[in-house]
Amino acid sequence: MDFEKTILCIGAGYVGGPTMAMIAAKCPHYKLVVVDVDKEKIRAWNSDNLPIYEPGLDELVRETRNKNLFFSPEIEKGIRESEIIFVSVNTPTKTFGQGAGKAADLQYWEKTAREILASSTTSKIVVEKSTLPVRTASAMERILNENSKNIHFEVVSNPEFLAEGTAIRDLEFPDRVLVGSRETPEGIKARKEIVEIYANWVPREKIVESSVWSSELSKLVANAFLAQRISSINSISALCEKTEADIDEVAYAIGMDSRIGPKFLKASVGFGGSCFKKDILNLVYICESYGLEKVARYWESVVEINEWQESRFIQNMLRNMFNTVAGKRIALFGFAFKANTGDTRESPAIYIAHGLLEEHAKVVITDPKALGNAKKNLSTFEDRVSFEQDPYRAAEGAHAIAVLTEWDLYKGLDYERILKTMVQPAFIFDGRNILDHQKLFNMGYNVIAIGKAPLKHF
Structure with missing residues (x-):
């Protein structure tokens, strides 16, 4: 079968695998290839025992795998043959040097950018899917476009807003899809190409277009706001225990206020996951780097309350x-x-x-x-x-x-x-x-x- 375009995703983790599976299911006219340096992970994606558990994912992969969705360890070949590359590599919190414990560790991301440049023979759109600090696209553009190959790369930001446990539903029926780019003719053209992918199943009014900087920052801020609500209700849970108020009754009462709403008001032992703490500390570090100390301390307190x-x-x-x-x-x-x-x-x-x-x-x-x-x-x-x-x-x-x-x-x-x-x-x-x-x-x-x-x- 001849496909309209070939889309590559570098990184076969919690974001890359499910996202490409959904695009494959909704866009049978596209060829989706997912690559990863971890050959065992790729073998698992090609087996009946997927490397991650997510309700509905098994069925989605079985429906599309080896039809228009392919999992491969051949990264260089995948880069060479694709027109659009989604980058979904790990960006953990840095554990060494400047910004240790707060800043994002971008070594895997930079290695991937250089690998894209080394293996490319034609111009491409590179899509930031990993959660990255604001203005990372600028660094990626410099690495990719300072080349002697006479090829050009447009970097587009398309952050994921998935919640583990409901990722497949979130992909199929998203609250919004955010796509950011440079506000240049070339940048807007690239942005429209990414918008067209999602428009195969997402209503146009739910696809938000913005500058690349707003898109990058929106992901960090969204997670910070969600975590803030959890820490807020958890702080009140301690007061409830002292006063014999009931936190569920309090949460229900304030959640009925349409300005507040009921979501993320469930008191608990604390939040976890790969994103909330990492993204808040990244936001804290960015604020500190711009001299916004009071802003940094405010957001850092969200993590402190959780701990x-x-x-x-x-x-x-x-x-x-x-x-x-x-x-x-x-x-x-x-x-x-x-x-x-x-x-x-x-x-x-x-x-x-x-x-x-x-x-x-x-x-x-x-x-x-x-x-x-x-x-x-x-x-x-x-x-x-x-x-x-x-x-x-x-x-x-x-x-x-x-x-x-x-x-x-x-x-x-x-x-x-x-x-x-x-x-x-x-x-x-x-x-x-x-x-x-x-x-x-x-x-x-x-x-x-x-x-x-x-x-x-x-």
Whole structure:
């Protein structure tokens, strides 16, 4: 089959793979190729056991793979044969040198830019899909266009706004698609080409065009605002526990205000994932670099509140369990940073597990999708932590259960059966406020939730 155009994506991770699968499904007239330096990851994408879990992704890949969607380790060939290149490589927080702990580490991104230049024989549109600091496009343009090949590259920003666990739905029915470019005739022409891809299924009114700088900054700011709401409601959850107000009632009341709205007002043990903390700290570093110290401190406090909430959860466990968990079996229900994903990056469960292990607790972890990643995250404690797929077995002999991921599975468990196998008095610490606390208390549990008065039998 002859395709209208060939689109390459460099990076076969949480963003690149699903995004290209959706474009392939909606645009059978385009050829989509996904490449990655990790050959094992490419093999997984070509197998029945995909490297990431996302509801609906298996079906989407099966529908398009080897028809107009291809996964390949041949990066140079992919670059050479494509007209449009999406760059979706990792941009972690820098761990060394200037900006360590805050700035984005752009070494993989720059290596990719130089690889694109080295392998290209024709002009191309390069699309920033990775989350990058504002004005990164300018640096990429300089690397790509200072060449002696007589070829030209237009750099377009098209940040992703996916939420893990709902990524396929977010791709098919996005709130908006943002495409930014230089406001030059060549830049606008390139921007329109990217807009035309999404216009195959996204209503035009939901496709937002902007300058490249506004597009780059919008991604960081969007994540900062979402995380800010979580930290805001979590800060109030601490006040609720002191005043015997109920955080769910407070969140519901303020969420009914149309100016505020109900989303991202669910109090919890804290936010996680690969984006929120990384993007906020990147924003903090950018503000600092422009001398905007008060702005930087404001946004940094969002991360500080999140870390405080995680620490507070451990302190609540210790205080309620007679000030010691040493030698006690604690079952952690959930390790993924959120439900419907196996991703554990920056998961609050990592911090909670570390804190309990430092207190010499015997920690057992159960999660329907994240045990593999949990084992990697806690590899230094492998002799002191165990992993159990079955939550009933995880809770056997436990002094306490801590719910750390909002999997629907945990709402429907037989907690009377579980109680009979636990050490008494038995505790449940609901870090996601998903269980029926009064019902559990009536069964005989001591229940400590986020932002609510504790329900205890002593």
